[in-house]
Amino acid sequence: MNPTATNEMLSPWPWAVTESNISFDVQVMEQQLKDFSRACYVVNHADHGFGIAQTADIVTEQAANSTDLPVSAFTPALGTESLGDNNFRRVHGVKYAYYAGAMANGISSEELVIALGQAGILCSFGAAGLIPSRVEAAINRIQAALPNGPYMFNLIHSPSEPALERGSVELFLKHKVRTVEASAFLGLTPQIVYYRAAGLSRDAQGKVVVGNKVIAKVSRTEVAEKFMMPAPAKMLQKLVDDGSITAEQMELAQLVPMADDITAEADSGGHTDNRPLVTLLPTILALKEEIQAKYQYDTPIRVGCGGGVGTPDAALATFNMGAAYIVTGSINQACVEAGASDHTRKLLATTEMADVTMAPAADMFEMGVKLQVVKRGTLFPMRANKLYEIYTRYDSIEAIPLDEREKLEKQVFRSSLDEIWAGTVAHFNERDPKQIERAEGNPKRKMALIFRWYLGLSSRWSNSGEVGREMDYQIWAGPALGAFNQWAKGSYLDNYQDRNAVDLAKHLMYGAAYLNRINSLTAQGVKVPAQLLRWKPNQRMA
Numbered sequence: 001m002n003p004t005a006t007n008e009m010l011s012p013w014p015w016a017v018t019e020s021n022i023s024f025d026v027q028v029m030e031q032q033l034k035d036f037s038r039a040c041y042v043v044n045h046a047d048h049g050f051g052i053a054q055t056a057d058i059v060t061e062q063a064a065n066s067t068d069l070p071v072s073a074f075t076p077a078l079g080t081e082s083l084g085d086n087n088f089r090r091v092h093g094v095k096y097a098y099y100a101g102a103m104a105n106g107i108s109s110e111e112l113v114i115a116l117g118q119a120g121i122l123c124s125f126g127a128a129g130l131i132p133s134r135v136e137a138a139i140n141r142i143q144a145a146l147p148n149g150p151y152m153f154n155l156i157h158s159p160s161e162p163a164l165e166r167g168s169v170e171l172f173l174k175h176k177v178r179t180v181e182a183s184a185f186l187g188l189t190p191q192i193v194y195y196r197a198a199g200l201s202r203d204a205q206g207k208v209v210v211g212n213k214v215i216a217k218v219s220r221t222e223v224a225e226k227f228m229m230p231a232p233a234k235m236l237q238k239l240v241d242d243g244s245i246t247a248e249q250m251e252l253a254q255l256v257p258m259a260d261d262i263t264a265e266a267d268s269g270g271h272t273d274n275r276p277l278v279t280l281l282p283t284i285l286a287l288k289e290e291i292q293a294k295y296q297y298d299t300p301i302r303v304g305c306g307g308g309v310g311t312p313d314a315a316l317a318t319f320n321m322g323a324a325y326i327v328t329g330s331i332n333q334a335c336v337e338a339g340a341s342d343h344t345r346k347l348l349a350t351t352e353m354a355d356v357t358m359a360p361a362a363d364m365f366e367m368g369v370k371l372q373v374v375k376r377g378t379l380f381p382m383r384a385n386k387l388y389e390i391y392t393r394y395d396s397i398e399a400i401p402l403d404e405r406e407k408l409e410k411q412v413f414r415s416s417l418d419e420i421w422a423g424t425v426a427h428f429n430e431r432d433p434k435q436i437e438r439a440e441g442n443p444k445r446k447m448a449l450i451f452r453w454y455l456g457l458s459s460r461w462s463n464s465g466e467v468g469r470e471m472d473y474q475i476w477a478g479p480a481l482g483a484f485n486q487w488a489k490g491s492y493l494d495n496y497q498d499r500n501a502v503d504l505a506k507h508l509m510y511g512a513a514y515l516n517r518i519n520s521l522t523a524q525g526v527k528v529p530a531q532l533l534r535w536k537p538n539q540r541m542a
């Protein structure tokens, strides 16, 4: 063996490398490590230190005395396919164990879904908050652009309006939308059970065919459990009785889980329980194992994770904890394809990790539910929190002290509260007159509806770029965005107009695969040069 090798006695691998095949130049080594189609054989040279070759020879008795260097560490030809569950890629027909989560009001726009879909990446259209005709137009456009997928639509639970949820399901069934991202569910509803069961059949071999796939996004174990189990017989029976599904579909629905995939949602942008990913994911994974042991499904449920994933390092950590796939949201809103205004995307590109906070949610304002939003460059969180404080302190608009009321009218509503109420009545009389009936004899409820005017419009202003209302933009984002911006600092990605969702997805996936290689080398005891330790955004991936 070559005397220049420093650890010849300790070589754990049966290979040796010819010195002329070894690179010691950091830039060349970076390219070698990024080339996932080839293995890397690492040597520790006495003079040059860390070096990489892409070919090696088996050490034989005869070769033992050659001048070749022993291999100190090895990483196989493995790239993004080593990350996550292969079944996720196969079942959804995608290239990566990755998807872009829905962002309401079409922020996850047709452009976003189509751009990602064309690159073989799954994205959920942001159907929440949109009227059915708008969602239908999106279905038509997305299906025309992606006749074979991949794409999905968000099916959001509407606690106060089951008809809205039923309408969405009917729309998805009518247009054969084959995958939904079900979210905000507190339990199963007849609507989601209908969607799932209506897609079930048997193939010629008698195997159950799941026609309608469900990815359920949850942040609590009790909700996860419901989606991991088969649909309840009672709910199925009702659907059989009203002719929505067949008796055979009822039978099949009891053999498969309600969801194919469970997305554990940690501390994310928008609605969130702010759970740390490192505590939530293992808990949901353990639950999955329990349920699988009990039900012995032919295809086990997959558990993926989102909420905080905004960098290659976070992506790898999530996969290493056992996630079948990863989910992003916040980072995609800053991309050119997102249905967010220029002003908002520009602001998002400079948002730091501590620039997000919790503020009252429009949809569940009265219940005190909050969501995660940007707090720098907008006064929305402060103003929305003030509205909630006033709502809890007074029983009616009339009970608000005059100076307080005047301040609200001047700074927040820019109109008298009487005028806002008149507009609110007109709005609901068109969409949902019951809301007004319920508020007429209930002054507290009336106050909530008036305040929700601001909470509802402020997110639309952010999307449409309402001029003059910039300081009221309600911009949903989580800490993942700040982590991404920090990682991207100083690169081409600093320019918000240079951010596209496919590029970001590939940076996360290829970056995670790269870091996986680096970690595996480090674990074998070699000292990787500092310049090679990170995946940097120094080149466009798409």
Ligand SMILES: Cc1cc2nc3c(=O)[nH]c(=O)nc-3n(C[C@H](O)[C@H](O)[C@H](O)COP(=O)(O)O)c2cc1C
Pocket (backbone or CB within 6 Å): 100, 101, 102, 103, 104, 105, 107, 126, 127, 128, 154, 156, 181, 182, 183, 184, 217, 265, 267, 268, 269, 270, 271, 306, 307, 308, 309, 327, 328, 329, 330, 331, 333, 475, 476, 477, 478, 479, 480, 481
């Ligand atoms: C602007 C924005 C809007 C969102 N709207 C929805 C939505 O309508 N439905 C939904 O299921 N999730 C929604 N989410 C959550 C995302 O789909 C995704 O699960 C989450 O953002 C992932 O966490 P991250 O923000 O840390 O990346 C939204 C997130 C953001 C940032």
